[in-house]
Amino acid sequence: MAAFVEREYWEVSVMSGIRAGLSCGICTGGLIISLALAQPVQAQDSVPGNVTAADQAQEGAVTTSSSDQSGGGIGDIVVTAQKREQRLNDVGMSISAIGASDLANKGVARAEDLVKVVPSLTVTRTQFDVPTYTLRGVGFFDNSxxxxxxxxxxxxxxxxxYPIMARGAAIDLERIEVLKGPQGTVFGQNSTGGLVNYIPAKPTTELKAGADLSYSRFDLLEANAFISGSLAPNIKARLSASTSQGGAWQKSATRDDRLGEQRFSRARLIVEAQPTSGLRLALNLNGWIDRSDTQAAQSIDDVDPVNGAIVSPALISSRNAQKLRSGNPRIADWDPNTDFRRRDRFGQASLRADLDLAEDVTLTSITAYSYLHRNSLNDGDGTAGKDLVIRLSGHIKDFSQEVRLSGVSLDRRLIWSVGGNYQNDSILDVDTFSINTDGNGFVIPGFGVFRNGVTSARSRIRSLAGYANADFKVTPTLTITTGLRYTENKNRYVGCTADSGDGELAMVFGNVQEFALGVPRTAATGQCVTLRNDPNTPPGELFSAGALDYTLKQDNVSWRGGVNWKPFSDETLLYANISRGYKAGSFPLTSANITSQLMPVRQEKLTAYEIGFKTPLGGRNAQINGAAFYYDYRDKQIRGRVTTIFGQLEQLVNIPRSRIWGVELQGTWRPFDGFTANGSGTYVNSRILKNSDGTDFSTYPSRQHADGALIPITGEEFPFTPKLSANLDLQYEWRLSSSLGAVAGVGVTYQDRSKTGLTSSNPSKPTDIGFTSTTTYNDPTFSIPAYALVDLRFGIQSANAPWKISIWGRNVGNKYYRTSVSRVQNTIVRYIGQPATYGITLGWKI
Structure with missing residues (x-):
């Protein structure tokens, strides 16, 4: 592995930062407890605008009055989108809130499943096993x-x-809230597209327990259980656990072999205590262990070998075997006798303290530490030939501290909060790769050949922020919302591509140094071979071998202003808001020939304009929410290619100007007791308006083809952004007898066509899939066709006893659909969604 400069500095400074951060969190929590013990004990009501532990224990995604239930109407939905309890119809922003029963009915067990209930959300993964999320067209497809x-x-x-941490979050939930649009003033930078807030089920005073067991196609066994109750006076806890075992759904195209086995376990412990009437503490311990197989890609098309490389017969025969069975979602291929699986683990501990300083003022501290370890082996080429094998390893150490003061003033007309955040991250990211090892390796014409290498990076990220938010009720029907946050971010990065220790890559780069560039040969076996040409390189060391050592400093001011108006009644809300959010600049993880490839992109800025409404209809038998939005998008970060002395190479780039506009509609209808219809749809129109060189889209394009012809990307839509997405869910419940009830439901999810890269359309140009350009003309290969998935469910439940049994099917039409497509070495690979799955679930609760 590469010998990083000042490695000891990193280890010492990271541990010092973590110790300092933990000390800060402990001191803050200790200060709150001391203040609480110093106060006289007095009974207080729940503070409006703050969620107490007692409130949380009783809180539900949907609270329905008895009158609503008798008429089959829709109850109030309670959310904490602005870090306080509010009715959904009082919050002037677009929010999707999905309760626990709906999550179970629709099979939302992973973050990727959220596309079933949030139509403007798309979830995909890179060939490096990193999940990426796009909401209303705002996303970042990168593998670091x-x-x-x-x-x-x-x-x-x-x-x-970081997204990979949330892999095990969907366990024993009360609800999930998805907030759309920039959330920078309340939740900080890197929320330009929105956020997903998992709300776990809270401890209860009474003893409660439950479990369910599912068995489904491909011999997948899933089990979930929880137990909740009091441990002592004013102390209660809830323990949850879940495991998934089995389910190898992929089949090799060339031999009798299976892949896709799940070995995924997760757990959570929440302990809540109330030492005094004005102090509430909540300790949350959660984590997961993932030993599951990594997914194999399908090799779906022929391409010219890279640099005229000779590929193995195994690759060609495997690719041809898959093409003969094209359209079968189970067929893929991977290297034989290789253990392609994850060995990942994650743990998080957080402590929240809420102290009532006065009747309407609360001091809150949230301290958290997270650790993630990754070690996964991935077949990148989708064939039985050894064309690309990637081992991903590394870790994330993350510490965060938030302190805020919130309250209600001016005869309860003003709800306000002020606070600050501190975050300190240490990240090691390593990509060990082998290329065409059963062919003739990766050929650099005239300079040599190599088969193995290591790309690695260390990042030390520190962020400080201060914020203030307020809602002011001008009149009983008119409320103004405002928010402001200042953020300062510092990112120290050291990264390079290194020789694996076999000397081949060092020989290639040494030959380039000596014979092409005329500089001394400094590339050495087992060390960094990336050639230095970044702004920090001294003139006398230009093109010497070494790592990029660079610090990115940036700051920004996020803001939000809005108006909420209830002109007709307390139930109907009209709103308009303007907000600005930022996504921090970042460094790529890529096989870098020169250090300028590793230079960071600038922070991106998004200014959002949104108007909307939320209204119940027909005596609360229906609810309709709608919104229209326009995003002014500056410096969007995207993975592209730049022209260098080595040809076109990958690098993160900024697109100076883009825009997104769209509309969305959500509706719920309960015309009579037992029947519920939920539907939502989103239309998103995205466009690139200026090229990465700053020229206008109508005059000059920014990408270059291998033959020198310019390829226009301006006027094109964003990757992974379908124009139309929608879902519909119908459910009916009825009594079979005085002691038995039944429920049946159907869910449909639709996503329109989208691209997987910056593919341009030009009828005068031929189709092109050349390796040297990620921007291609008229190529349907690098797209995701429209698709619709249908789920079915039927269950029987005891009316008085705590058991239920259900049968279900997902993707019952066995729809073949893609999640991503990319060019990898000597193949084009495609990742496919799971085929039809059906199973049975037994559940029990007390």
């Missing part, structure tokens, strides 16, 4: 562990700083 997302993930206001 340290890549900041545009859709942030939280567990009850505790951040999952």
């Amino acid at each position: 562990l340290a890549a900041p997302p545009t859709v942030s993930m939280y567990l009850d206001q505790v951040p999952f700083a």
Whole structure:
């Protein structure tokens, strides 16, 4: 592995930062407890605008009055989108809130399943096994562990700083809230697209327990259980656990072999205590262990070998075997006798303290530490030939501290909060790769050949922020909302591509140094071979071998202003808001020939304009929410290619100007007791308006083809952004007898066509899939066709006893659909969604 400069500095400074951060969190929590013990004990009502532990224990995604239930109407939905309890119809922003029963009915067990209930959300994965999320067209498709997302993930206001951490969040939930649009003033930078907040089920005073067991196609066994109750006076706890075992659904195209086995376990412990009437404490311990197989890709098309490389017969025969069975979602291929699986684990501990300083003022501290370890082996080429094998390893250490003061003033007309955040991250990201090892390797014409290499990076990220938010009720029907946050971010990065120790890559780069560039040969076996040409390179060391050592400093001011108006009644809301959010600049993880490839992109800025309404209809038998939005998008970060002395190479780039506009509609209808219809749809129109060189889209394109012809990307839509997405769910419940009830439901999810890269359309140009350009003309290969998935369910449940049994099917039409497509070495690979799955679930509760 590469010998990083100042490695000891990293280890010492990271541990010092973590110790300092933990000390800060402990001091803050200790200060709150001391203040609480110093106060006189007095009974207080729940503070409006703050969620107490007692409130949370009783809180539900849907609260329905008895009158609503008798008429089959729709009850109030309670959310904590602005870090306080509010009715959904009082919040002037677009929110999807999905309760526990709906999550279970629709099979939402992973973050990727959220597309079933949030139509403007798309979830995909890179060939490096990193999930990426796009909401209303705002996303960031990158494979680095340290890549900041545009859709942030939280567990009850505790951040999952990076998307891979949220892999096990969907266990024993009360609900999930998905907030759309920039959320920078409340939740911080890197929420330009929105955020997903997982709200776990809370401890109860009474003893409660439950479990369910599912068995489904491909011999997948899933079990979930929880137990909740009091441990002592004023102390209660809830323990949840879940495991998934089995389910190898992929079949090799060339031999009798299976892949896709799940070995995924997760657990959570929540302990809540109330030492005094004005102090509430909540300790949350959660984590997961993933030993599951990594997914194999399908090799679906022929391409010219890279640099005239000779590929193995195994690759060709495997690719041809898959093409003969094209359209079968189970067929793929991977290297034989290789253990392609993850060995990942994650743990998080958080402590929340809420102290009532006065009747309407609360001090809150949230301290969290997270650790993720990754070690996974991936077949990148989708064939039985050894064309690309990638081992991903590394870790994330994340510490965060939030302190805020919130309250209600001016005769309860003003709800306000002020606070600050501190975050300190240490990240090691390593990609060990082998290329065409059963062919003749990766050929650099005239300079040599190599088969193995290591790309690695260390990042030390520190962020400080201060914020203030307020809602002011001008009149009984008119409320103004405002927010402001200042953020300062510092990212120290050291990264390079290194020789694996066999000397081949060092020989190639040494030959380039000596014979092509005329500089001394400094590339050495087992060391960094990336050639230095970044702004920090001294003139006398230009093109010497070494790592990029660079610090990115940036700051920004996020803001939000809005108006909420209830002109007709307390039930109907009209709103308009303007908000600005930022996504931090970042460094790529890529096989870098020169250090300028590793230079960071600038932070991106998104200004959002949104108007909308929320209204019940027909005596609360229906609810309709709608919104229209326009996003002014500056410096969007995207993975592209730049022209260098080595040809066209991958690099993160900024697109100076883009825009997105769209509309969405959500509706719920309960015309009579027992029947519920939920539907939602989103239309998103995205366009690139300026090229990465700053020229206008109508005059000059920004990407270059291998033959020198310019390829226009301006005027094109964003990757992974379907124009139309929608879902519909119908459910009917009825009594079979005085002691038995039944439920039946159907769910449909639709996504329109989208692209997987910056593919341009030009009828005068031929189809092109050349390796040297990620921008291609008229190529349907690099697209995701429209698709619709249908799920069915039927269950029987005891009316008085705590048991239920259900049978279900997902993707019952066995629809063949793609999630991503990319060119990898000597193949084009496609990742496919799971085929038809059906199973049975037994559940029990007390």
